[in-house]
Amino acid sequence: xxxxxxxxxxxxxxxxxxxxxxxxxxxxxxxxxxxxxxxxxxxxxxxxxxxxxxxxxxxxxxxxxxxxxxxxxxxxxxxxxxxxxxxxxxxxxxxxxxxxxxxxxxxxxxxxxxxxxxxxxxxxxxxxxxxxxxxxxxxxxxxxxxxxxxxxxxxxxxxxxxxxxxxxxxxxxxxxxxxxxxxxxxxxxxxxxxxxxxxxxxxxxxxxxxxxxxxxxxxxxxxxxxxxxxxxxxxxxxxxxxxxxxxxxxxxxxxxxxxxxxxxxxxxxxxxxxxxxxxxx
Amino acid sequence: xxxxxxxxxxxxxxxxxxxxxxxxxxxxxxxxxxxxxxxxxxxxxxxxxxxxxxxxxxxxxxxxxxxxxxxxxxxxxxxxxxxxxxxxxxxxxxxxxxxxxxxxxxxxxxxxxxxxxxxxxxxxxxxxxxxxxxxxxxxxxxxxxxxxxxxxxxxxxxxxxxxxxxxxxxxxxxxxxxxxxxxxxxxxxxxxxxxxxxxxxxxxxxxxxxxxxxxxxxxxxxxxxxxxxxxxxxxxx
Ligand SMILES: Nc1ncnc2c1ncn2[C@@H]1O[C@H](COP(=O)(O)OP(=O)(O)OP(=O)(O)O)[C@@H](O)[C@H]1O
Ligand SMILES: [Mg+2]
Numbered sequence: 001x002x003x004x005x006x007x008x009x010x011x012x013x014x015x016x017x018x019x020x021x022x023x024x025x026x027x028x029x030x031x032x033x034x035x036x037x038x039x040x041x042x043x044x045x046x047x048x049x050x051x052x053x054x055x056x057x058x059x060x061x062x063x064x065x066x067x068x069x070x071x072x073x074x075x076x077x078x079x080x081x082x083x084x085x086x087x088x089x090x091x092x093x094x095x096x097x098x099x100x101x102x103x104x105x106x107x108x109x110x111x112x113x114x115x116x117x118x119x120x121x122x123x124x125x126x127x128x129x130x131x132x133x134x135x136x137x138x139x140x141x142x143x144x145x146x147x148x149x150x151x152x153x154x155x156x157x158x159x160x161x162x163x164x165x166x167x168x169x170x171x172x173x174x175x176x177x178x179x180x181x182x183x184x185x186x187x188x189x190x191x192x193x194x195x196x197x198x199x200x201x202x203x204x205x206x207x208x209x210x211x212x213x214x215x216x217x218x219x220x221x222x223x224x225x226x227x228x229x230x231x232x233x234x235x236x237x238x239x240x241x242x243x244x245x246x247x248x249x250x251x252x253x254x255x256x257x258x259x260x261x262x263x264x265x266x267x268x269x270x271x272x273x274x275x276x277x278x279x280x281x
Numbered sequence: 282x283x284x285x286x287x288x289x290x291x292x293x294x295x296x297x298x299x300x301x302x303x304x305x306x307x308x309x310x311x312x313x314x315x316x317x318x319x320x321x322x323x324x325x326x327x328x329x330x331x332x333x334x335x336x337x338x339x340x341x342x343x344x345x346x347x348x349x350x351x352x353x354x355x356x357x358x359x360x361x362x363x364x365x366x367x368x369x370x371x372x373x374x375x376x377x378x379x380x381x382x383x384x385x386x387x388x389x390x391x392x393x394x395x396x397x398x399x400x401x402x403x404x405x406x407x408x409x410x411x412x413x414x415x416x417x418x419x420x421x422x423x424x425x426x427x428x429x430x431x432x433x434x435x436x437x438x439x440x441x442x443x444x445x446x447x448x449x450x451x452x453x454x455x456x457x458x459x460x461x462x463x464x465x466x467x468x469x470x471x472x473x474x475x476x477x478x479x480x481x482x483x484x485x486x487x488x489x490x491x492x493x494x495x496x497x498x499x500x501x502x503x504x505x506x507x508x509x510x511x512x513x514x515x516x517x518x
Contacts, residue, residue: 048378050518070382084375086291088298100287101379 001026001149001180002047006056009046017042017204020056024197026148029171029181031195033188033268035276039204040184041081044151047182048078061149074104077142081153081184083134087127091118091137094126095144102145112140115170117163131158139167143174150174150181156190168194188268192216198268200275207275212268219266219274226261228252233259284381288389295363302359309352309401313409316344320411341411343465346487348409349402349422350458350480353430356398358451361437364390364517365447368438373517383517391431399427418487425483428502432479432509433457439512464488479505 002024009017017039024030032040045051047058052066059065063072085094095109113119116136126134135158142150152171156164171194175181185191191198192212200208208215222240226249227233238246240263252258296302320337327336337344367373367390377383402423406414414422433454441447460481463472465488475481482497 050374050377070380070385073378073380073382076378078375078378080371080375082371084371086295086372087370088295097287097291098379101284101376101381103283103380 001028001061002030002182003059004047004057007043007046007054007058008056009042009051009054011042015204017046017054020206022199022206022209024180024182026180027175027178028196029175029183029194031191031198032182032184032201033186033191033198033272034201036186038201040201041153043201044078044153044182044184048076048151049073074102074145075147075149077145077147077150079139079142079150079152079155083138085126085134085137085141088125090123090125091129092122094137095141098141099144104145104147106144107146112143115143116140116167132160132163135159136163136167143170148179150179152181152183154184154186156185156187164190188272192268200272202276208271215271216266216268219270222263222265224249224261224263226252227259228257229259284379285385285389285393288376288381288385289393292360292363292389292394295366296359299362302362305355305359308355309348309405312351313348313405316348316411317409320344340465342414342487343462343484345406345410345412345414346422346461346484347458349406349419350426350429350461350483352402352405353395353398353427354433354454354458356394356401357430357434358437358454360390360394361434361451362444362447364434364438365441365444368517369443391434394434395427395431398430399423402426414487418490422483422487425479425486425498425502428506429457429479429483432502432505435506435509435513438516439509460484477501 002022004023005021007017007020008015020043022030032043034040042051046054047060047065049065049068049072054066057064060068061072061075065072086097089097091113092109095112099106099109109122110119113122116139118133118136118140121129121133126137129137135155139152139155142152155171156167159167168190171181171183175196183191183195185194195212197209197211198215199206210218223237224240224243225235225237227235236246236248238249243249296306320341324335324337328334364373367376373383373386376386381389400423403419406419406423410419433451436454436457437447437450440453441450457478458480460475460478461484463475463481464485472481476497479498479501482494482501486494486498
């Protein structure tokens with residue numbers, strides 16, 4: 001569905017995005033991860049045809065993006081980083097207006113509003129919406145015309161845990177219906193949970209690209225950490241695969257002396273820190 | 282086409298929800314009434330007071346041109362305000378990734394309002410003209426002033442970041458209209474200092490419909506739209 005090859009782009013003449021190549025298939029959720037300012041939103045803007053003076057090739061739904069016509073957008077849904085809604089109109093009026101722009105069969109507005117629990121706010125003006133309500137409305141706006149490809153830029157940012165959980169459920173359900181989804185997020189747990197594959201983008205380059213599982217495994221095995229008391233509180237650790245040969249641990253267990261014990265698997269966050277050399281903002 | 286029409290309908294909806302813009306759009310009619318009935322009255326008073334046969338009458342055409350330019354100016358000011366509002370809430374970007382596209386958006390926010398203001402300008406002049414200008418003159422005047430109106434929309438959006446700045450820049454856009462009175466008052470070569478302004482040529486053309494004045498209009502409009510559209514495009518990217 002999406003094929004990017006040797007893509008380069010610059011806002012100013014100084015190289016910014018460089019030699020980006022990847023492919024995304026039908027029914028796949030593909031994540032862009034990376035520090036703030038790395039170029040994730042820029043890459044989405046290129047793939048959605050907003051920035052067309054790129055070099056290399058970006059083919060979306062069989063069309064080279066810089067040569068798209070307006071019908072290209074019948075099959076593409078976009079949820080920008082910042083809500084783009086008519087503040088003076090109600091939620092329903094907004095969806096009605098955007099719906100008129102498409103020729104495809106639409107998902108009905110009550111169904112959409114119900115998906116993100118806004119059914120009781122249909123007739124409220126968007127200017128009276130909270131931040132999370134705007135994000136949710138902005139998200140369903142991208143689903144309105146039931147497109148085959150979705151571009152979601154930080155869809156879960158600013159949502160409470162329960163709304164965020166529901167939105168992730170919707171995203172996975174859309175994937176299972178065969179949609180191709182490009183997703184940006186700063187939440188590594190969301191990325192691990194949602195994405196079939198992720199690309200780490202740092203300073204305009206792809207630094208790693210694989211399934212979250214493979215990336216995590218490449219980091220090495222899980223560890224076991226424990227704490228005990230010996231004059232003062234002390235701690236020890238060993239690989240999960242070698243617990244049997246840790247004599248101290250065995251003795252602490254048989255003497256019932258452990259204060260705490262837990263296994264710690266590497267997470268995408270560790271991979272992120274390692275690849276980018278800095279913490280997530 | 283349906284998408285274009287709904288985008289344009291949305292444009293009206295935005296104007297009708299903003300009382301200031303609504304007043305702006307009605308103002309040409311008020312000005313027309315004031316010109317049509319106020320100025321001949323004032324002329325009567327002035328001629329009897331000064332004991333002359335005509336004071337304002339030689340400038341009736343100037344009032345007509347001014348009225349003809351006022352309608353597009355007000356309309357295009359309103360459309361620039363709506364565009365700025367759309368930029369503020371990222372709607373220009375969003376509409377660019379729907380089937381209406383950037384081109385459709387521009388059509389519905391620049392060309393449609395321009396065309397409608399040309400039509401309105403024609404109607405208003407037909408009703409309120411002081412000089413009984415011919416239909417052909419009226420058509421040409423309405424068309425050219427609508428083009429100037431679109432230039433002013435481009436100027437306002439290109440030079441301002443939000444609606445408040447937009448209002449300030451709109452006054453600057455008023456300078457664009459300074460070319461209108463010049464051919465009436467300055468007949469020497471100095472008047473060509475105003476030759477960069479399309480409004481100067483429109484006014485000259487109404488006074489003397491020569492091919493040179495027509496070329497002046499077309500050339501200045503093309504040059505300005507070239508420059509302003511480049512700046513404008515950066516704003517909506
Ligand atoms: N219109 C623009 N003109 C010039 N530079 C820009 C423009 N838009 C973005 N940039 C620059 O491009 C870089 C990448 O921005 P981008 O929005 O793609 O980052 P991001 O990875 O999405 O960051 P975040 O995680 O904070 O959303 C930044 O340095 C930004 O300043
Ligand atoms: Mg971003």
